[in-house]
Amino acid sequence: MTTRLQHIRDHILAENKCMDMTSPLPSPLTTHVLNTGMGVPGAGMALSLHRLDPVTSAWSLITAGTTNDDGRCPGLITRECFTPGVYKIRFESGQYWEGLGETCFYPYIEIVFNITDAAQKFHVPLLLSRFSYSTYRGS
Amino acid sequence: MDMTSPLPSPLTTHVLNTGMGVPGAGMALSLHRLDPVTSAWSLITAGTTNDDGRCPGLITRECFTPGVYKIRFESGQYWEGLGETCFYPYIEIVFNITDAAQKFHVPLLLSRFSYSTYRGS
Numbered sequence: 432m433t434t435r436l437q438h439i440r441d442h443i444l445a446e447n448k449c450m451d452m453t454s455p456l457p458s459p460l461t462t463h464v465l466n467t468g469m470g471v472p473g474a475g476m477a478l479s480l481h482r483l484d485p486v487t488s489a490w491s492l493i494t495a496g497t498t499n500d501d502g503r504c505p506g507l508i509t510r511e512c513f514t515p516g517v518y519k520i521r522f523e524s525g526q527y528w529e530g531l532g533e534t535c536f537y538p539y540i541e542i543v544f545n546i547t548d549a550a551q552k553f554h555v556p557l558l559l560s561r562f563s564y565s566t567y568r569g570s
Numbered sequence: 571m572d573m574t575s576p577l578p579s580p581l582t583t584h585v586l587n588t589g590m591g592v593p594g595a596g597m598a599l600s601l602h603r604l605d606p607v608t609s610a611w612s613l614i615t616a617g618t619t620n621d622d623g624r625c626p627g628l629i630t631r632e633c634f635t636p637g638v639y640k641i642r643f644e645s646g647q648y649w650e651g652l653g654e655t656c657f658y659p660y661i662e663i664v665f666n667i668t669d670a671a672q673k674f675h676v677p678l679l680l681s682r683f684s685y686s687t688y689r690g691s
Contacts, residue, residue, distance in 0.1 A: 517659060525666070534666075534668075535666075536665050536666060536689045537663070537664060537665055537666070538638060538664060538665075538666050539664060540664070541662060541664070542658070543658060543659060543660060543661070543662070544657050544658055544659075545646070545655075545656075545657060545658070545659050547655075558686075562688060562689040563686065563687060563688030563689065564686065564687060564688075565679075565684065565685065565686030565687070566684060566685060566686075567683060567684035567685075568657045568683040568684065
């Protein structure tokens, strides 16, 4: 199978399995985008969650979504799929600011983090302006 | 990477270890430029921060053309050297340079569980 078909297949399988919008159980991994430049939630920002394959060192897409009006993106991953490993969340910061009619120093932002104990809850927020950003490990 | 030119690099960085209140000394980092045609990253400079958390000579004025760059900081290795774990195995800050005549400062303020950056001068 070509890599392009593999990518599409993985995307479909990922969305069906790992992104659960119907389960009453919240995702063990959450994010929250705050637009600190304007003092508002970062609503309507495209983002995606990926996991690093430790054998191939390739990233595979788990979930793609867009933040809601509160800057959040529920249902990033199910508890079953959330295994220890290296993950990244990619935030489309350039597109986001372009939609507001502004430029941004950061065309996109990828936060790469290591999950050793997948039984915990992890909150990976992004506080973003046009010329700065920060993140921290929350709960 | 020019360590002999009297002209300072138009792009600088500074690593601060905010968890311990010290400069982020001895951190490996690398500067890369994105090829707009192939979308591949090419390494420009690799280095290690000095005792003040800085890495002079990242790029020469001549090489600093408009484009998308990234600085990759080996945060996991850094904290491992201090006997600690870090939530972030590495940190890549990707930024867009439209006016290469300016000076750009891309610092990293880092603890084991958080980091921030901003566009300085």
